[in-house]
Amino acid sequence: MPNDLAAWLAYLERLHPVGIDMGLERVREVAMRLGLLESSLAPKVITVAGTNGKGSTLAIIAAVASAHGQRVGAYTSPHLVRYNERITLHGEPASDDVLVAGFEAIEHARLKAPEVSLTYFEAGTLCALWCFANAELDLVLLEVGLGGRLDAVNIVDADIGVVTTIALDHANFLGTDLEQIGREKAGILRPRHPAVLGSETLPDSVQETAKALNAPLFALGQAFRHVPQGEGGWEWHGSREDGQAVSWTELPVPGLPLDNAATALQTLTLAGLSLDAATTRDALASVTLPGRMQWLGQWCLDVGHNPHAAAYVASRLPSPQGRLWCLVGMLDDKDADTVIAHLMPRVTDWVCVSLAGSRGRSATSLKAVIEHQSGCVRYCGDTPEEGAKWLGRELTTRDIVLATGSFFTVGALLNITLPQAPHEATA
Incomplete structure (x- = not known):
């Protein structure tokens, strides 16, 4: 087996005949062999899908939750400089040693008869899930890499599904029909679990999918919204799952889109996190995401x-x-x-x-x-x-x-x- 992280990543890039191979059968089989689907990775698991805004929304959720003392694990892709950025535990990138241990466990599981071939992304997703399962976390955040319904992260049943935006991208795999793309990305939603929609211009297919699943729907511009307040500030109005209204005022504008910030606050509210006003303001003022403006x-x-x-x-x-x-x-x-x-x-x-x-x-x-x-x-x-x-x-x-x-x-x-x-x- 490879003996360091760089060698593992090079090995995984050669493991599967194609770089992107949509489907859940292979990755689910190895996850089952590892026991990763036997119980929840954390008391709350949130999956975020969308064309743009996934990373920003996830970063704000993680920042606000961590500021409130929550132990957070997050999986994002791709990385900018180091692979370790993709898997964070308690706000820090996973160490080389932890990632190598995860890849070794995955390799042992996939080589059991019958052997299973995995793409680079599928192996990385399984490594993230393995890391989360072996850490004591309060909240796990999963960012969809491509699409939604057939993306590797969708083997996990999330407590809350978030769809940020729908636009044209990855046309070779998702096509150019926005309604169909919406259905694919809404494939992360689960029956009777909250669906948070972070754009006012989503295709109708997203809400249709949520309604067909009887998923409680929380859409930007309907169940929650953001409005300007004073000079350089804003306020947020949202809903608890029981329909009770909740608001926050005098919020600082983060260096990320307000649609994403509002979506993050709505998602955290549905996750049952009791937010403190000062702590929330401090977290919003300090959140950053490399490579986004x-x-x-x-x-x-x-x-x-x-x-x-x-x-x-x-x-x-x-x-x-x-x-x-x-x-x-x-x-x-x-x-x-x-x-x-x-x-x-x-x-x-x-x-x-x-x-x-x-x-x-x-x-x-x-x-x-x-x-x-x-x-x-x-x-x-x-x-x-x-x-x-x-x-x-x-x-x-x-x-x-x-x-x-x-x-x-x-x-x-x-x-x-x-x-x-x-x-x-x-x-």
Whole structure:
């Protein structure tokens, strides 16, 4: 067997003939062999699905719950810099030793006759569940990787199902019919267990699925909402499961979408957590999520890689005194045309970078898309790091840079020291 985490991850990448293989049979079989489905992973388990907003919603739930003394385990994907980010225990990434122990247990179980083949994501999901089962937790949070109904995390019956947004992404696997995508993502919901819907523009199929399951429905704009309050604050109005109204006022605006913050508070209320006003405010004020509108000097890093995310980022960017640069690197299976179209009205100068791997898109391919939309491409680099180095020679103190398009783009940039403006702008 592999003897360290890096070796295990390399081994798991070669284990299955394809990277994505939708279905629950294989992962459920190994989970049963490990005894992971015999009892609940924690008193409350919450699964979060959606096209965008999953990570933000989960991060806020985790931050507020942890601030109230809850022992929280969370599973997210993908990671930005280290694989350990995907599995957190009590707010900290799982150690290499814990992950290796989990992968060893999974390997022993899957090799029992008949041998079961697992994808990289399925093995990672099982490792997360193994980690949670071997920790004493009050709350487990599971983020869906792709879709919902056939995603590996859906072998777990969650106490509360959350659907954040529905938009086009992963069309090769989910198609382009939003109603069907909604049904797939609503596949995480369970009969008679609360369903929290975190967008006012979800396809009808999501509510239809919840109603067919007789799942109590808590939808943004209906059962709960957020409204502005004063300068820079907001208030939240929601519902307990018995229908009793509950409100919080004078809340600080987190650096994450308010729809997601409101959804998180509604979910925690349904989970039975007794929230303290001061503790909740402190948690909202301090919550962060790397790679989501993350500012490092003049640089704003955001992993947005689909049109819905690009539109949100474009609406939130400040207007610089100088140029607004965009360093963009994307995977080839993403809708680059529409992503760039949403950013085009805000961006003055573009830097295109290539991403490696079979799914990587070349900088020259992105350049062609941008120039077709009359954008100004100033440089093409072989890697995000190379693009950043070139930009460091061009930036002025009046400029800002948006780095976006992929987890791979942002992850690479988080591994380096980003250059800041070396000189003042000239007339």
